[in-house]
Amino acid sequence: MSTPGxxxxxxxxxxxxxxxxxxxxxxxxxxxxxxxxCGARPAADELDTATWLRLIDELAANGxxxxxxxxxxxxxxxxxxxxxxxxxxxxxxxxRTHAVxxxxxxxxxxxxxxxxxxxxxxxxxxxxTHDAMVGVPGSLDAALAxxxxxxxxxxxxxxxxxxxxxxxxxxxxxxxxxxxxxxxEFGVLRLYPLGxxxxxxxxxxxxxxxQMAALAELAADLPAGLRLMQSWHPNDANCCWQNAAIDPYGxxxxxxxxxxxxxxxxxxxxxxxxxxNHPLYRRLRAGAVDGHCRDCASSQLTRGGCRSTAYxxxxxxxxxxxxxxxxxxxxxxxxxxxxxx
Amino acid sequence: MFCPTDRFERAAGVVLRPxxxxxxxxxxxxxxxALTELNTTTWLIATLCDGATLAExxxxxxxxxxxxxxxxxxxxxxHRGLAMLVEAGIIARTEDAAP
Numbered sequence: 232m233s234t235p236g237x238x239x240x241x242x243x244x245x246x247x248x249x250x251x252x253x254x255x256x257x258x259x260x261x262x263x264x265x266x267x268x269c270g271a272r273p274a275a276d277e278l279d280t281a282t283w284l285r286l287i288d289e290l291a292a293n294g295x296x297x298x299x300x301x302x303x304x305x306x307x308x309x310x311x312x313x314x315x316x317x318x319x320x321x322x323x324x325x326x327r328t329h330a331v332x333x334x335x336x337x338x339x340x341x342x343x344x345x346x347x348x349x350x351x352x353x354x355x356x357x358x359x360t361h362d363a364m365v366g367v368p369g370s371l372d373a374a375l376a377x378x379x380x381x382x383x384x385x386x387x388x389x390x391x392x393x394x395x396x397x398x399x400x401x402x403x404x405x406x407x408x409x410x411x412x413x414x415x416e417f418g419v420l421r422l423y424p425l426g427x428x429x430x431x432x433x434x435x436x437x438x439x440x441x442q443m444a445a446l447a448e449l450a451a452d453l454p455a456g457l458r459l460m461q462s463w464h465p466n467d468a469n470c471c472w473q474n475a476a477i478d479p480y481g482x483x484x485x486x487x488x489x490x491x492x493x494x495x496x497x498x499x500x501x502x503x504x505x506x507x508n509h510p511l512y513r514r515l516r517a518g519a520v521d522g523h524c525r526d527c528a529s530s531q532l533t534r535g536g537c538r539s540t541a542y543x544x545x546x547x548x549x550x551x552x553x554x555x556x557x558x559x560x561x562x563x564x565x566x567x568x569x570x571x572x
Numbered sequence: 573m574f575c576p577t578d579r580f581e582r583a584a585g586v587v588l589r590p591x592x593x594x595x596x597x598x599x600x601x602x603x604x605x606a607l608t609e610l611n612t613t614t615w616l617i618a619t620l621c622d623g624a625t626l627a628e629x630x631x632x633x634x635x636x637x638x639x640x641x642x643x644x645x646x647x648x649x650x651h652r653g654l655a656m657l658v659e660a661g662i663i664a665r666t667e668d669a670a671p
Contacts, residue, residue, distance in 0.1 A: 243593055244591075244593060244594075245592075245593055248589055248591065248598060291587075294589055296587055296589040296598050296600050296607065297598075297600075297607055319602060319605070320585070320602060321587065322587065322600060323600045323605060323606070323607040324605075345602050345603075345605045346605065347605035347606065347607070
């Protein structure tokens with residue numbers, strides 16, 4: 232186990248308390264910005280039900296009390312509700328979904344399971360934009376119906392959007408749509424260089440000044456009652472230094488946005504807490520990053536921002552996060568270097 | 573308002589996650605899904621609630637904080653902390669049925 236003063240966390244944590252569980256890489260949609268290269272058919276080597284339940288027991292026994300379940304589309308697994316029920320009995324559990332399969336009965340069951348919050352991805356404020364981004368006609372209407380069902384059953388809902396060129400002009404309208412649908416939080420996420428999004432980068436990515444302008448316009452006219460969450464450094468405190476994640480195949484990956492870049496161990500054979508002390512994991516948590524602001528760690532509990540993006544653009548784990556206005560230093564975010572993953 | 577004979581214990585299903593390295597703890601309440609951050613004071617109070625009566629808690633808490641608080645301040649702090657923990661569903665209060 233790492234100890235204070237050693238490399239291994241800023242601020243130091245003996246064991247992580249929160250974890251992202253990437254339950255599956257299957258999904259009924261075909262999103263242009265998909266980070267997990269999801270498909271409609273399950274991959275043969277995804278973890279089975281019994282292994283997920285065993286891992287959740289292991290996580291709970293080692294202090295995880297906050298679990299964010301995402302995919303793929305978690306609800307595309309037949310055993311999703313059994314796995315969620317196992318988690319909610321042990322830890323605060325939230326769910327990320329496209330919501331297209333959530334009808335009234337599903338919403339009632341999710342409420343009954345004790346899901347703490349559901350995060351719904353919308354990729355545009357209009358059917359033309361959203362449905363084109365997710366590749367399935369009728370998806371926006373289905374997602375809005377899913378949100379309405381969740382709200383009828385009292386489940387708190389956040390709407391998430393991955394900010395990219397096809398939807399940037401619709402950001403204020405999407406915030407209004409989220410508020411009208413009953414969401415109390417609107418999360419604007421940056422585009423990450425993963426999966427299909429990586430391959431479609433030049434068509435999707437915005438320059439940093441375009442992103443900042445969109446965020447400023449949104450913040451200036453945010454609907455009443457809607458809380459804004461955004462993932463640009465220095466507001467990405469939920470990051471390498473405290474996060475843990477498991478991919479659909481049972482590999483510890485630290486953060487879902489590192490899924491293409493790291494493997495801290497196979498949890499079918501390696502104790503989960505052992506992966507927390509993987510040398511690279513400890514190094515990324517330490518926040519040893521070139522060019523970060525001196526007061527960043529004290530105010531934001533993180534130094535140097537996202538390691539996934541830094542590595543994708545600069546090829547170094549100690550490189551600055553180019554999505555930070557202070558550390559960007561002229562990096563054109565519309566041009567992703569051709570680097571092997 | 574609590575009575576001296578009221579008993580306090582961890583509510584059913586509640587998970588307490590100490591974070592000693594941060595000087596705080598987190599409580600998960602599955603019956604009303606929420607994660608609540610506890611400071612060192614409420615964390616201590618939650619730990620003392622093992623079925624003890626209010627009178628016993630007042631004595632134990634006063635002992636624990638004697639170096640930094642007198643009896644009256646300790647009692648006020650305990651009652652405020654207990655009220656918050658009961659309101660959040662982290663601690664359950666049972667009225668003593670004994671005469």
